[in-house]
Amino acid sequence: MILIKLFWSFFQIGMFSIGGGMAAIPLIQNQVVNLHNWLTLTEFTDLITIAEMTPGPIAVNAATFVGIRIAGIPGAIIATVGCVLPSCIIVSLLAWVYFKFNELTVVQGVLSCLRPAIVALIASAGLSIFTLAVWGEGGFSTNPQTINFISVLLFTAAIFILRKWKPHPIYVMLGSGIIGGAIYLLI
Amino acid sequence: MNHKNNTYIKLFTSAFYLSAFTFGGGYVIIPLMKKKLVDDLQWIEEDEMLNITAIAQSSPGAVAVNAAILLGYRVAGVLGALVTVLGTVLPPLITLSVISIFYTTFRGNTVVNAVLKGMQAGVAAVIADVVLNIGRNVLKQKDIVSSVIMVGAFFAAFFLKINVIYIILVCGCIGAVRFLIRMEEVQKGDDSQ
Numbered sequence: 001m002i003l004i005k006l007f008w009s010f011f012q013i014g015m016f017s018i019g020g021g022m023a024a025i026p027l028i029q030n031q032v033v034n035l036h037n038w039l040t041l042t043e044f045t046d047l048i049t050i051a052e053m054t055p056g057p058i059a060v061n062a063a064t065f066v067g068i069r070i071a072g073i074p075g076a077i078i079a080t081v082g083c084v085l086p087s088c089i090i091v092s093l094l095a096w097v098y099f100k101f102n103e104l105t106v107v108q109g110v111l112s113c114l115r116p117a118i119v120a121l122i123a124s125a126g127l128s129i130f131t132l133a134v135w136g137e138g139g140f141s142t143n144p145q146t147i148n149f150i151s152v153l154l155f156t157a158a159i160f161i162l163r164k165w166k167p168h169p170i171y172v173m174l175g176s177g178i179i180g181g182a183i184y185l186l187i
Numbered sequence: 188m189n190h191k192n193n194t195y196i197k198l199f200t201s202a203f204y205l206s207a208f209t210f211g212g213g214y215v216i217i218p219l220m221k222k223k224l225v226d227d228l229q230w231i232e233e234d235e236m237l238n239i240t241a242i243a244q245s246s247p248g249a250v251a252v253n254a255a256i257l258l259g260y261r262v263a264g265v266l267g268a269l270v271t272v273l274g275t276v277l278p279p280l281i282t283l284s285v286i287s288i289f290y291t292t293f294r295g296n297t298v299v300n301a302v303l304k305g306m307q308a309g310v311a312a313v314i315a316d317v318v319l320n321i322g323r324n325v326l327k328q329k330d331i332v333s334s335v336i337m338v339g340a341f342f343a344a345f346f347l348k349i350n351v352i353y354i355i356l357v358c359g360c361i362g363a364v365r366f367l368i369r370m371e372e373v374q375k376g377d378d379s380q
Contacts, residue, residue: 020244034348049303055279056251057251077280087252090246110366119321122321123322123341124344126311128345130311158308158309162316168210182301
């Protein structure tokens with residue numbers, strides 16, 4: 001039963017993560033944190049951090065990570081198959097359409113309206129990770145005592161460095177992990 | 188038969204190698220796939236690679252997986268597609284399996300905990316950076332519908348907590364309707380000439 005649930009969840013993630021890259025993040029959060037409670041928001045954030053620092057698509061990384069925790073190696077394999085299967089079906093379909101009509105204008109028309117939506121969804125997922133970093137699992141609060149100022153400082157420095165020098169994101173995450181980790185351990 | 192087996196092995200090792208050593212997903216891996224299959228092995232024509240890229244980026248799912256399916260199929264049929272998908276998926280499957288075992292064991296460790304807490308701010312910044320880049324491009328188009336969709340989708344997801352799948356479906360439908368209206372306008376324009 002749990003294997004079927006895993007398969008179906010990751011099938012939906014594969015099916016609706018349109019636009020590549022980070023587009024899968026809001027869908028993973030939706031399925032894994034909001035709908036099924038397989039991971040806490042902290043574990044989900046750890047997963048995204050790990051996925052951003054290891055090779056391979058985020059959705060496949062997430063499928064393995066969640067699958068193995070919920071149902072061991074079979075879970076990892078089933079979840080991975082689930083997230084790859086929609087690609088296999090739709091890519092074949094689109095390839096057929098493309099080579100028959102030599103155009104993808106309808107698909108591209110749909111995508112033109114999806115792109116702004118996907119950015120917004122990534123922003124929403126990113127904001128919940130930001131809220132976690134600054135306020136912890138308790139969530140947003142107006143009480144200044146609940147604010148983690150080290151996180152605020154790290155975030156500000158990281159975004160400044162990313163915008164100004166455009167380094168590879170891995171270095172920024174490693175840097176904030178090492179510097180932040182050292183500060184947390186010292187205080 | 189032997190030659191055929193060699194093709195499968197070569198497809199698998201190429202896909203495995205590219206997937207194992209490419210950090211940063213589809214947009215980085217496609218140029219590398221092109222280098223391997225078009226320039227080095229010369230199994231695919233340059234033009235065809237462009238088509239494959241367009242289809243891979245228009246389909247849902249991971250761009251790297253989509254491209255792997257198309258390239259595998261083009262070189263060696265359905266079995267070829269299976270072989271390249273397996274080659275693309277195995278490296279992250281193995282890596283993350285190992286990491287998740289370590290994660291479960293060491294998540295409680297004080298040092299690991301401190302480093303991961305530090306990384307939360309970093310990963311939030313990385314996501315914010317990507318959102319700023321794409322968001323600015325959307326606003327630059329000066330297209331009201333796109334801007335409204337962006338703000339509306341954010342509001343629906345973050346404040347109203349509407350299931351993201353419904354948001355994607357609705358925006359996809361808006362895109363389809365908008366496309367059909369434009370097509371009709373183009374046709375009317377042609378008729379009146």
